[in-house]
Every structure is written in structure tokens, then in C-alpha cells.
Amino acid sequence: MTHLSPEQIVDVADGCADAALAAHARVCDGCRANVDAVLDAWRLAQSDPPPEPSPLFWPHLAARIGRDVRRTRVSVPFWRSWGWRLAPLGALAILVVAVAVGARMWPPASGSEGPAAGARPGAPAQAGAEPTAEGEPLDDPSWTLVSVLSADVSVEDAEASGVLPPPGGTDKALLQLDGEERAELARILREEIGARAALDPQDPGA
Amino acid sequence: MSTRADAWPAGGIQPDWTLTVVASTQDESGRILPFSELDDRRLVDACLGGAVEAFDVIVARHQRAVYQLCFRFVRRHEDAADLTQEVFLRAYRGLRRFRGDAAMATWLYRIGVNVCLNQVAARKAQELPLDDAPEVRAAGGDPASSLLKSEAGARVRAAVARLPPKQRATLILRVYQDLSHREIALALGTTVGAVKANFFHALVNLKKLLAGEAIEKP
Numbered sequence: 001m002t003h004l005s006p007e008q009i010v011d012v013a014d015g016c017a018d019a020a021l022a023a024h025a026r027v028c029d030g031c032r033a034n035v036d037a038v039l040d041a042w043r044l045a046q047s048d049p050p051p052e053p054s055p056l057f058w059p060h061l062a063a064r065i066g067r068d069v070r071r072t073r074v075s076v077p078f079w080r081s082w083g084w085r086l087a088p089l090g091a092l093a094i095l096v097v098a099v100a101v102g103a104r105m106w107p108p109a110s111g112s113e114g115p116a117a118g119a120r121p122g123a124p125a126q127a128g129a130e131p132t133a134e135g136e137p138l139d140d141p142s143w144t145l146v147s148v149l150s151a152d153v154s155v156e157d158a159e160a161s162g163v164l165p166p167p168g169g170t171d172k173a174l175l176q177l178d179g180e181e182r183a184e185l186a187r188i189l190r191e192e193i194g195a196r197a198a199l200d201p202q203d204p205g206a
Numbered sequence: 207m208s209t210r211a212d213a214w215p216a217g218g219i220q221p222d223w224t225l226t227v228v229a230s231t232q233d234e235s236g237r238i239l240p241f242s243e244l245d246d247r248r249l250v251d252a253c254l255g256g257a258v259e260a261f262d263v264i265v266a267r268h269q270r271a272v273y274q275l276c277f278r279f280v281r282r283h284e285d286a287a288d289l290t291q292e293v294f295l296r297a298y299r300g301l302r303r304f305r306g307d308a309a310m311a312t313w314l315y316r317i318g319v320n321v322c323l324n325q326v327a328a329r330k331a332q333e334l335p336l337d338d339a340p341e342v343r344a345a346g347g348d349p350a351s352s353l354l355k356s357e358a359g360a361r362v363r364a365a366v367a368r369l370p371p372k373q374r375a376t377l378i379l380r381v382y383q384d385l386s387h388r389e390i391a392l393a394l395g396t397t398v399g400a401v402k403a404n405f406f407h408a409l410v411n412l413k414k415l416l417a418g419e420a421i422e423k424p
Contacts, residue, residue: 006406007399010387041409044416045366045381048359051277051286058269061287065265065294070258072298 004031013038091173095149099189102149103196142186149189246310253301261301265294268311271383272318278378279322281363289325293318308392315383315393319375326371365415370423373408380405 004012004021011017012025012035025031177185241249241263252260272293277286296317297304304313366374375394379385380401385393390401411421 005403007402010402010406037413038406038409041413041416042381045362045377045409045412048362048366048382050274050382051283053273053283057287058266061269061273061290062262062265064287065269065291066262068291068295069261069265069298072295 003028004034009034009038013042095185095189098149099192103193142182142189145186145189247306250301250304250306250310253298261294261298264297264310268314269294271311272314275315275318275378275383276322278363278366278382279326279374281367285325289318289321293321296321309389312385312389312393315379315385315389316395319379319393323371323375361416362412365412368415368421369408369411373404373411376401376404377408377412 004025008017008021009025009031012022012031017025025035174182241252241257241260244252244260244263246264246267249260249264253264269290273286273290276289276293277283280286280289293314297314300317304310366377369377372394376390379390379393380387387398387401387405391398394401414421
């Protein structure tokens with residue numbers, strides 16, 4: 001058997017080596033000398049007692065640290081401290097992305113069944129889709145329009161644009177709009193879509 | 207309160223997430239627990255939740271061990287106190303990075319070793335003369351034996367201070383802070399094998415230094 005490595009000598013000195021290593025250390029003069037030297041130095045190191053300041057020192061030190069800590073703030077990511085306050089901004093930004101992507105993906109006008117908005121800028125997207133201020137958000141046509149547009153936006157696109165709000169942020173922001181605000185949002189969206197479709201009504205995806 | 211994925215019934219659809227919720231500082235019977243009865247992990251959660259008083263408890267629990275670690279590196283009471291303060295301040299600033307996979311003491315030791323080695327490297331404290339005695343008393347014993355112990359201790363301290371940084375850190379954590387090799391590996395960011403090798407060389411070199419021999423610096 002070869003001589004023990006430094007790690008094995010430490011294991012033997014520590015009493016946690018396996019039986020074969022311990023047996024070798026007992027019969028090999030060189031390895032036994034190394035183990036003895038390690039144990040001797042260990043005992044010498046332990047002869048230095050731990051420092052023990054006055055008992056009054058500990059509350060004094062704790063108070064010093066406490067004062068220092070109270071002048072310091074734990075570093076938290078900026079978005080944690082802003083939280084929901086950024087949600088409306090994030091929602092607005094994602095809506096802009098939705099408009100851009102939606103305008104590209106909007107199906108071209110075909111026959112009398114297609115959305116007239118493509119050929120008539122500023123016209124309502126769907127008949128009878130006028131929002132009411134008192135309507136529930138989920139029944140609101142403007143809400144439906146926003147939902148349809150947002151459905152085409154992939155998470156990757158939104159994340160790549162750096163505007164992804166916290167989960168549920170868009171819903172929360174939109175639910176906080178009153179009827180008039182939703183109607184205004186729908187009007188802006190229709191204008192934007194209509195303007196883009198008017199520029200190139202045959203190829204809105206270009 | 208915590209819900210773990212492995213607590214779901216066998217055979218069912220198991221989620222691939224783990225939900226951990228720290229609801230409050232109440233125990234199961236609804237009794238409000240003082241910070242002093244919380245474990246370190248929950249104290250950290252309380253700190254991150256804005257309760258700076260929870261950090262006072264962490265300080266009270268660990269300041270002696272951190273101070274003793276720092277003292278072993280710098281050998282001066284005032285410097286050790288300053289470094290202890292610095293260690294806790296860094297820990298507080300970086301509290302978000304404490305994940306609880308290692309003990310709080312191990313995490314503090316890791317910060318402490320870095321702070322102390324930086325300080326020692328900046329000040330070359332290892333070259334302090336032997337008569338630069340510490341301003342703290344050794345624990346216990348009659349005056350005569352205390353003096354002998356103090357002198358022997360000062361020699362050992364001076365020898366430890368002349369060890370290469372990694373060997374010194376390993377020896378201090380193993381001999382004086384009583385950490386296992388695995389805990390030392392976590393604290394120093396290295397492997398258990400490297401810790402054992404460093405410990406071996408630290409002890410061999412310590413013996414040489416105490417015998418007045420020179421050692422080879424890695």
C-alpha cells in the first residue's frame with residue numbers, strides 16, 4: 001500500500017478514516033510520524049484559549065451594529081419596491097405592443113362579412129360593439145377588443161420588449177378603468193388599426 | 207407553514223414547484239412568537255419583510271462566534287470589534303442572498319473570512335510583533351498559569367498569523383470555530399479534499415513556525 005495522502009492523514013488524525021487506512025497508519029513508520037506531527041500541532045493550536053472580552057462588551061457591540069444597520073437599507077430590486085405602481089405603465093406599454101402586432105395580424109377585408117374597419121378608418125370594428133360605461137368589464141366590447149388583440153402577443157415578444165408587467169398586471173390595470181376610459185381606449189385602438197389598414201388595406205400583415 | 211411538492215399523494219399529478227409561505231410569527235396554536243424564539247431562516251424572512259429588530263436577534267446569537275473568528279485573524283480587540291461590525295453590516299446588506307441551504311453561522315463565517323483576509327492583506331497584520339499582546343484576558347485559571355498560557359497563546363497566535371491565507375482560514379475554522387470539513391468547504395467555497403489538504407499543510411507549517419523554522423509560501 002502506498003503512503004497516506006495529506007487528506008487521509010487528516011482523516012486518521014480526526015478519527016474518521018476507514019479501517020484499512022487506520023491500520024496502515026499504525027504499521028507504517030512514515031505515515032505514523034505524519035499523523036503524530038499533525039496531532040501534536042493540533043494540540044498546540046488548541047492551547048491558545050479563546051478571547052473573552054468583558055461581558056459588557058457584547059451589548060455594546062450589538063448596539064453599535066444595530067445603529068449601523070438602521071442607517072442601512074436592505075438592497076431589494078427596484079421593481080419590488082414599486083410593485084403595483086408600475087403595473088399601469090406596464091399595461092399601457094403592452095397595449096402598445098398589442099396594437100402594433102394586432103395591426104399586422106388583422107385579417108384582410110373580404111366581402112360584406114369582413115370587418116368594415118379595414119376599409120373605413122375610424123368606423124367601429126363590430127356592429128353593436130359600442131361600450132357602455134355601466135357594463136361589466138368581461139361583457140364590454142372594448143374589453144373584448146383588447147383581449148382579442150392581446151391574445152396574439154406572445155410572452156416572448158413582450159418580454160423581449162422589456163415591458164412585461166407582473167402576472168395579472170394588465171388585467172388589474174384594465175379592471176381599474178371606468179367605462180369612459182375603456183371607451184376611449186377602444187376608440188384609440190380602432191383609430192390606430194383603421195389608420196394602418198387604410199395605408200395598405202390589401203395587405204395589412206405587411 | 208410550508209407545502210412541499212413531495213407531500214402530495216402518491217399516484218396523483220404532482221406539481222413541479224414548491225410553495226413555501228411564511229404566514230406570520232405565530233406557532234400552530236396561534237401564539238405570537240417573539241423573534242428570539244424564531245430560527246435564523248425565519249428571522250431572515252422577518253428582516254426582509256421590514257422587521258429590522260429581527261436582525262438584532264441574529265446579531266445577539268452570532269456576534270461572539272464572529273468576533274472570535276475576527277480576533278483570530280487580526281489579534282487586536284478593537285480591530286476584531288470593527289471587523290465584526292463590518293461582517294454583520296455586509297450580511298444585512300446581502301440578506302437576500304442567504305438561501306438557508308447553509309447554516310447562518312457558516313454564511314457569516316464566509317463573509318467574515320473574506321472581510322478578515324482583505325483587512326489582513328491591506329494592513330499586513332501578520333507581521334505584528336509578539337509583544338503586541340491582545341487587550342483581552344484569557345478565560346479562567348490562576349494568574350501564574352494564565353500568564354504562561356497567555357505567553358504560549360501569543361506564540362501560537364503569531365505563528366498562525368504567519369500561515370498562508372487559505373491555510374490560516376482553514377485552521378482557524380477547524381480548530382477554533384470547530385467547523386466540520388464540509389462546513390469549512392461551504393464557508394470557503396472550496397472542496398472537502400482541498401480543505402483537508404490545507405488543514406494538513408497548515409498544521410505541519412504551524413509546527414515548523416513554532417520550532418523557529420521557515421515555511422514555504424505557496
